Amino acid sequence: NAGVTQTPKFQVLKTGQSMTLQCAQDMNHEYMSWYRQDPGMGLRLIHYSVGAGITDQGEVPNGYNVSRSTTEDFPLRLLSAAPSQTSVYFCASSYYQGSTGELFFGEGSRLTVL
Amino acid sequence: ELKVEQNPLFLSMQEGKNYTIYCNYSTTSDRLYWYRQDPGKSLESLFVLLSNGAVKQEGRLMASLDTKARLSTLHITAAVHDLSATYFCAVAVIQGAQKLVFGQGTRLTINP
Numbered sequence: 160n161a162g163v164t165q166t167p168k169f170q171v172l173k174t175g176q177s178m179t180l181q182c183a184q185d186m187n188h189e190y191m192s193w194y195r196q197d198p199g200m201g202l203r204l205i206h207y208s209v210g211a212g213i214t215d216q217g218e219v220p221n222g223y224n225v226s227r228s229t230t231e232d233f234p235l236r237l238l239s240a241a242p243s244q245t246s247v248y249f250c251a252s253s254y255y256q257g258s259t260g261e262l263f264f265g266e267g268s269r270l271t272v273l
Numbered sequence: 274e275l276k277v278e279q280n281p282l283f284l285s286m287q288e289g290k291n292y293t294i295y296c297n298y299s300t301t302s303d304r305l306y307w308y309r310q311d312p313g314k315s316l317e318s319l320f321v322l323l324s325n326g327a328v329k330q331e332g333r334l335m336a337s338l339d340t341k342a343r344l345s346t347l348h349i350t351a352a353v354h355d356l357s358a359t360y361f362c363a364v365a366v367i368q369g370a371q372k373l374v375f376g377q378g379t380r381l382t383i384n385p
Contacts, residue, residue, distance in 0.1 A: 192371070192372075199282075200377060201277075202375040217372065218374075249315065251316075253371050255371065259304070259321045259323060260373075261318050261321050262306070262318070262363075262371065262373065264316045265315060266315045
């Protein structure tokens with residue numbers, strides 16, 4: 160099993176450009192989420208999904224869109240990149256109801272916005 | 274709003290010593306997690322604590338949860354260099370889904 164796979168691992172954008180971070184999991188997890196990690200701030204939840212067709216906002220959703228058309232995939236779209244979106248992004252997944260809620264993380268995507 | 278605070282944020286210690294990292298949270302929750310992160314790497318799950326009084330141990334690490342005090346501890350016994358990493362606690366938002374709120378992380382450096 161590959162677990163949680165994120166692409167790309169590194170990306171440099173110019174202000175105003177758009178892009179999509181891809182996330183796929185092969186563990187049949189219902190729950191998927193995106194976090195961003197900034198120095199000294201831990202991880203902050205951007206968006207999450209509890210199943211195909213269902214998404215909701217986390218703590219810091221502005222400037223990001225998500226969709227969940229399949230159980231396996233949960234892409235994160237940056238609509239118009241800003242320097243404040245320079246960060247490391249982690250996708251994480253878990254079983255949903257009746258589970259411990261333990262999250263499994265991808266390797267991360269490091270984004271720099273100039 | 275759930276807030277999670279860890280202390281200390283930075284910890285430098287010698288091999289062979291014992292120390293404890295503290296994780297305090299502001300509102301009721303029934304689930305707490307500890308993760309380890311090596312520089313430039315992903316997060317690795319260490320412990321899942323699901324009830325008051327829960328204690329889990331793996332090697333030189335032991336985690337405990339006191340839901341009444343809203344406090345979890347991660348105790349390191351006889352530290353070794355390989356335990357150098359950043360440790361995060363994360364607390365579940367009780368209202369729904371697997372939404373976790375993370376602490377700021379504790380960067381642990383163990384010197385020979």
